[in-house]
Amino acid sequence: MKPRAELQYLRQQKLRDPALVLSLSLPLIPSLSPKKESDLAIFEQLIVAGCDLGEFEVVKQCLGLLKEQFGAIVKTVLPAEPGKEPKVKVEGSSRVGILEGKFLEAQGDYSGATELYNLLLTQNPANVLASKRLCAIQKAIGTPAEAVKSLLSYLDSNPTDVAGWWELAELYLSQGHWQGAATAFEEVVLFDPLSHEVHTKLGECYYGMAASSKDGVCKDFSGEGMMAMARRHFAEALNLKRGNLRALMGLRMASRETALRPANVNDKKDVALVDGSVADIEVAQKLHEFACEEIERVTKGKYGKLGLGLKEIGRTEGEEILAAMASKGE
Numbered sequence: 001m002k003p004r005a006e007l008q009y010l011r012q013q014k015l016r017d018p019a020l021v022l023s024l025s026l027p028l029i030p031s032l033s034p035k036k037e038s039d040l041a042i043f044e045q046l047i048v049a050g051c052d053l054g055e056f057e058v059v060k061q062c063l064g065l066l067k068e069q070f071g072a073i074v075k076t077v078l079p080a081e082p083g084k085e086p087k088v089k090v091e092g093s094s095r096v097g098i099l100e101g102k103f104l105e106a107q108g109d110y111s112g113a114t115e116l117y118n119l120l121l122t123q124n125p126a127n128v129l130a131s132k133r134l135c136a137i138q139k140a141i142g143t144p145a146e147a148v149k150s151l152l153s154y155l156d157s158n159p160t161d162v163a164g165w166w167e168l169a170e171l172y173l174s175q176g177h178w179q180g181a182a183t184a185f186e187e188v189v190l191f192d193p194l195s196h197e198v199h200t201k202l203g204e205c206y207y208g209m210a211a212s213s214k215d216g217v218c219k220d221f222s223g224e225g226m227m228a229m230a231r232r233h234f235a236e237a238l239n240l241k242r243g244n245l246r247a248l249m250g251l252r253m254a255s256r257e258t259a260l261r262p263a264n265v266n267d268k269k270d271v272a273l274v275d276g277s278v279a280d281i282e283v284a285q286k287l288h289e290f291a292c293e294e295i296e297r298v299t300k301g302k303y304g305k306l307g308l309g310l311k312e313i314g315r316t317e318g319e320e321i322l323a324a325m326a327s328k329g330e
Contacts, residue, residue, distance in 0.1 A: 003028060007042055018049035025049075026058070034069040047099050051106035059103050066096045073097040073119055090123035098129050110137050128158060135167070144171050148180075162191045169201070178208035196241035203233035203250045210257070230254040231287060243298050252291035258284035 001009070003024040010017065025046045032039040043062050050059035070093035078087040097120050104113035114137055120130040131154040138147035151168045155161060169184035182205035189198045210226035231254045237247035259281055 004038070004042070007045060008038070011041060011045065016048075016052075018052035021045050021049035022053065022055065022058070029061070032065075034066055040066075044099060048102065051102050054106070056103070056107065059106075063096070063100055063103060066093075066099070070096050073100070073116060073123075075119055088122055090119050092123075094120050094123060094127060094130070098133070101130070101133055105133070105137065105140075110141055113137060126157070128154075128161075132164075139171065144174055147171055148175075159187075160191070162188055169205075173205075178205050178212060181205045182209065194240060196237040196244055196247065199233045199237035199240065200244060200247045200250065203230045203237060203247065203254070206230035206233065207250060207254055210254075227254050227257050231258070231284070235287070238294075243294070245295070245298055248291050248295050248298065252288055252295065255284040255288035255291060259288055 007021065007024050009015075010021065025042050028042065029046075032042060034040050034043060043066060047059050047062050050056065050062070071091070073090060073092035073094075073096070076089040076091070078089055097116060101113045101116045101120075104110075104116065114134065117130040117134050117137075120127050121134075131150070135147050135150045135154065138144075138150055148168065148171050151164060151171065155164050155168065158164060165184050165187040169181045169188065172178075172180035172184060182202060185198055185202045185205060189195070189202065192198055206226045207230040210230060231251060234247045234251035234254060237244050238251065241247075261281070
């Protein structure tokens with residue numbers, strides 16, 4: 001396959017292999033013309049690959065050629081009218097500006113990159129790439145709270161960006177904010193309801209909220225109601241992909257929590273989710289048995305001592321649940 005065709009294949013398949021991109025594109029630089037869209041795409045690939053590998057001289061060379069053709073980002077402060085703030089005019093190619101911002105990020109100049117992206121947003125408030133890069137910078141410098149604010153502002157204007165909602169959920173999880181993460185993953189599941197990964201994540205979020213309610217962290221939620229939601233999502237994840245070990249472990253833990261709770265508990269807040277009846281506890285017992293059997297099947301002969309350990313834990317928990325069920329029936 002010829003270098004140009006191989007580079008095009010990497011772009012189309014969204015494959016990121018910086019070493020391969022450099023080896024393929026460096027010999028092509030003398031013949032590349034920024035005026036051609038296909039060549040401009042190669043320049044972009046080369047700049048991103050150079051930033052990944054720290055080949056800054058190559059990046060400078062490519063950015064110089066692009067600036068000569070399209071112009072750099074330039075800020076001009078216009079004369080202010082009486083009683084008004086001076087207006088700022090930004091000119092230049094936003095496409096080149098994004099590449100230059102990535103170059104600044106690669107060098108660790110986050111303040112310079114932030115200033116450049118803000119100029120691009122002044123030029124065009126709907127510049128999606130600039131907004132995303134600002135969120136990435138805030139995450140990189142260790143300010144997840146600020147990254148969340150920026151991402152929420154971005155998603156307010158771009159509510160169909162599934163990757164953005166997923167990133168928001170991960171940011172919330174990094175801060176232990178189960179409720180925020182669950183809300184973000186609920187948005188993701190609207191776009192991809194058949195993803196077992198999303199349902200597993202949602203199950204974990206609701207399980208975390210249920211555990212937090214015990215400690216008084218999530219006081220506005222019923223622990224049992226959240227545990228029921230956790231079981232539902234773990235079960236849906238297993239319905240979409242049987243043998244999902246992470247979902248099986250979640251279902252086992254969530255079912256155990258319900259099976260061991262006192263009978264005849266009725267939380268009015270979550271009456272639509274859980275009625276607190278003995279029948280509901282029996283369902284949780286059956287789900288626990290199912291999860292333990294599936295875990296044993298999936299780990300049998302594959303995980304060695306870990307598989308044996310999980311089997312023993314399931315057996316112990318099963319005996320604990322049966323004893324609790326017997327005491328409730330007395």
